[in-house]
Amino acid sequence: xxxxxxxxxxxxxxxxxxxxxxxxxxxxxxxxxxxxxxxxxxxxxxxxxxxxxxxxxxxxxxxxxxxxxxxxxxxxxxxxxxxxxxxxxxxxxxxxxxxxxxxxxxxxxxxxxxxxxxxxxxxxxxxxxxxxxxxxxxxxxxxxxxxxxxxxxxxxxxxxxxxxxxxxxxxxxxxxxxxxxxxxxxxxxxxxxxxxxxxxxxxxxxxxxxxxxxxxxxxxxxxxxxxxxxxxxxxxxxxxxxxxxxxxxxxxxxxxxxxxxxxxxxxxxxxxxxxxxxxxxxxxxxxxxxxxxxxxxxxxxxxxxxxxxxxxx
Numbered sequence: 001x002x003x004x005x006x007x008x009x010x011x012x013x014x015x016x017x018x019x020x021x022x023x024x025x026x027x028x029x030x031x032x033x034x035x036x037x038x039x040x041x042x043x044x045x046x047x048x049x050x051x052x053x054x055x056x057x058x059x060x061x062x063x064x065x066x067x068x069x070x071x072x073x074x075x076x077x078x079x080x081x082x083x084x085x086x087x088x089x090x091x092x093x094x095x096x097x098x099x100x101x102x103x104x105x106x107x108x109x110x111x112x113x114x115x116x117x118x119x120x121x122x123x124x125x126x127x128x129x130x131x132x133x134x135x136x137x138x139x140x141x142x143x144x145x146x147x148x149x150x151x152x153x154x155x156x157x158x159x160x161x162x163x164x165x166x167x168x169x170x171x172x173x174x175x176x177x178x179x180x181x182x183x184x185x186x187x188x189x190x191x192x193x194x195x196x197x198x199x200x201x202x203x204x205x206x207x208x209x210x211x212x213x214x215x216x217x218x219x220x221x222x223x224x225x226x227x228x229x230x231x232x233x234x235x236x237x238x239x240x241x242x243x244x245x246x247x248x249x250x251x252x253x254x255x256x257x258x259x260x261x262x263x264x265x266x267x268x269x270x271x272x273x274x275x276x277x278x279x280x281x282x283x284x285x286x287x288x289x290x291x292x293x294x295x296x297x298x299x300x301x302x303x304x305x306x307x308x309x310x311x312x313x
Contacts, residue, residue, distance in 0.1 A: 040065060044072050046190060049224055059088040067102060074103035162220040165230075169218050170282040172232045173275055177239035178286075179229040180269040180293035181209050181246055184301055185262075186225025193257060201255050201264070208253060212246045226297075228290065236272070236309065243268045243307045251305065265305035269296030 040062065047055070055073065062069045073084065083105045088095070096107050169176065183205050190198050202225060209227040213219040218230035229246075231239050247266050254261040273289040276282035292310065300308035 040069050041195060043191065044069075044076070045195070046187060046224070047073060047076050054083050054085065056085045057087065059086055059090075067098070070099070070102035070104065077103050162228075165218045165220060166286055167279065167283060169230050169232050170276075170279070170286060174233040175275055176230055176232040176273050177234050177236070178271050178273060178289050178293050179231065179239065179243055179246075180222075180271075180290070180297045181227045181229065181243075181250075182267050182269075182294075182297045182301060183225035183250075184265045184267055184304060189262075197257055201257070201262075204253070204255060205250065205264070205266075208249050209246055211249070212242055214242075222290075226294070228293075239270055239272075240307065240309065243270055247305065247307060267297050267301035267305065268307045269293040269298070269300055270307065270309040271296060 059066060070084075077084070084103055085106050085108055086099060086104045087108045088099075091107060099107060183202070186198075186202070189201055205225070206221050206227050209229065210219050213229055214231075216232060218232075219228065221227050229242065231242065247268060250264060250266045253264070255264050269292075271289050271293040273285060276285050296308050296310045300306040
C-alpha cells in the first residue's frame with residue numbers, strides 16, 4: 001500500500017455484524033456476541049473477496065475458536081498482506097507468542113479505546129505509516145485508489161459474461177451512466193444468518209435489480225451484495241428514475257429468512273462516463289468509473305437508503 005496515494009481499509013469484527021468501515025466512529029456500542037462456526041465461515045469468505053489493510057478483532061467474538069479462525073485468516077494474509085490487531089484480556093507472554101504464530105501483529109488491552117486503536121494503526125506497519133491520513137478517513141470514503149481498480153479489473157476479467165457485456169456496450173457511441181446498487185445489510189446478514197440465507201437474499205436482490213434493466217441496458221453481479229446496471233445513451237434524469245425505482249422495490253420487498261422476513265434497503269452510486277473510441281482505453285475507463293461508482297455508493301450508504309450521483313468527467 002502506498003500511504004501517499006491510498007486510504008487504509010479497515011475491517012472490524014466486534015459483534016454479530018461484520019462491519020466494513022473506514023473509521024471506528026460508530027463501533028463503541030458495548031454489544032459483544034460470539035460468532036458461531038457458520039458466521040466465521042461467512043466472515044472468512046468476505047475477507048477473501050475484499051482488499052484491506054487492517055483487520056481489527058475483539059477476541060471475545062471468537063474465543064470459542066480463536067486459533068482455528070485466525071489460522072484461516074493467516075492463509076488469506078499470505079496472499080494479500082495486511083495487519084491484524086487483536087483486542088484481548090489475556091496479555092500474557094505465552095498468549096502473545098501463540099497469537100503471533102497465527103498472524104496477529106499486535107495485541108491490545110480491553111476495554112476498547114478509540115485513541116488506542118488509532119495509535120496502534122499508526123504503529124502496526126512502520127513502512128506504511130499513515131500519519132495525517134487517519135484524521136481524514138471519514139471524509140475520504142469512496143476515494144478511488146489504484147489497488148481497488150486493479151481488484152475490480154481482475155474481477156471483471158474473471159467474469160466472461162460481464163466482460164463481453166461491458167465491451168459490447170462500450171462500442172456504442174455516446175455517454176453512459178453506471179449504477180452501482182449495494183445491499184446495505186449484506187455483511188450484517190452474512191454475520192447473523194449464515195451463507196445459505198445470504199445466497200437466497202442476494203439472489204432475490206439481484207433479480208429485483210435486473211427487473212429494471214431495459215433491453216439496451218447491461219446488468220451483472222459484482223458479488224458482495226453489489227449489482228451493476230449500465231445505461232447507454234441515457235440522460236441523468238432517466239438514470240436517477242431507474243435508480244429510484246430499483247431502490248423503492250427493494251425497500252418494499254419482503255426478503256424471506258427462516259420462518260419470517262426482513263425489510264432491507266439499498267444504496268446506489270451513479271456515475272457518468274464519456275464515450276471513448278479506443279476499445280482498450282474505453283475498458284480501462286470503465287474500470288475507473290466502476291471503482292468510482294462503488295465509492296459513491298459507499299458515500300450514499302453512510303446515510304442509508306440513499307442515491308448519490310457523481311459526474312466522473
